[in-house]
Amino acid sequence: MMDYLNKNISINLKAIRREKGMSMDEVAEQTGVSKSMLGQIERGEANPTIGTLGKIVSGLRVDLSDLTRTPGLGVYEVNRQKLLPSKEVPGQYAVYTYFPYEKNRLFEIYEIEIEPGACYVSGAHGQGTNEYIVVHAGQLTLEIDNAFYQIKKEDAICFGTAMKHTYWNKGNEQLKFIIVFVFKQ
Numbered sequence: 001m002m003d004y005l006n007k008n009i010s011i012n013l014k015a016i017r018r019e020k021g022m023s024m025d026e027v028a029e030q031t032g033v034s035k036s037m038l039g040q041i042e043r044g045e046a047n048p049t050i051g052t053l054g055k056i057v058s059g060l061r062v063d064l065s066d067l068t069r070t071p072g073l074g075v076y077e078v079n080r081q082k083l084l085p086s087k088e089v090p091g092q093y094a095v096y097t098y099f100p101y102e103k104n105r106l107f108e109i110y111e112i113e114i115e116p117g118a119c120y121v122s123g124a125h126g127q128g129t130n131e132y133i134v135v136h137a138g139q140l141t142l143e144i145d146n147a148f149y150q151i152k153k154e155d156a157i158c159f160g161t162a163m164k165h166t167y168w169n170k171g172n173e174q175l176k177f178i179i180v181f182v183f184k185q
Contacts, residue, residue: 003083005068006046009068010044012068013041013067016060016067024038027059030059031056031058033055033056037052053067069102070105078098083098096112096113109179109180112175114138114174115169115174116171117169121165121166122161122166124161125161130184134154134155135154135156135175137153138175139151139170140169141167141168142157142159144159144165
């Protein structure tokens with residue numbers, strides 16, 4: 001399975017190679033990474049080690065961030081079935097990252113799944129951050145500063161995230177919701 005970081009590397013490596021007008025053979029020669037491995041990375045079939053990435057950035061004379069950043073232009077598709085949890089406690093909750101923090105992006109998007117009877121505690125995200133939640137399965141009980149809010153399927157809530165908050169699943173079915181963090185400039 002390919003996570004968002006491997007997808008970024010896949011897209012960016014192919015773009016860098018094309019921008020430099022290099023064939024796969026030329027990249028293999030410059031980096032010391034086999035043509036087969038480079039092809040697997042570009043297709044998103046490999047999970048390159050930091051050593052392999054080091055060879056690629058050195059051979060192509062680019063920064064590691066050039067490979068890992070979210071591609072800026074074009075279409076960036078995220079296949080939910082290929083996402084791995086970025087945080088997980090089996091049997092309790094899983095967090096999936098669709099669009100992670102990037103210094104030039106003013107939002108992040110995550111999906112959280114919480115099993116019946118479980119909760120996920122989130123620390124404060126600081127002043128100037130708002131959180132938007134849309135529930136698409138189950139019912140969310142959101143605790144913010146000792147106040148409780150019930151958000152049903154297909155309903156939404158928005159709040160400032162300067163304080164700790166907890167997402168509870170007090171129902172009998174799995175809870176699923178999308179979170180969008182928006183950062184003020």
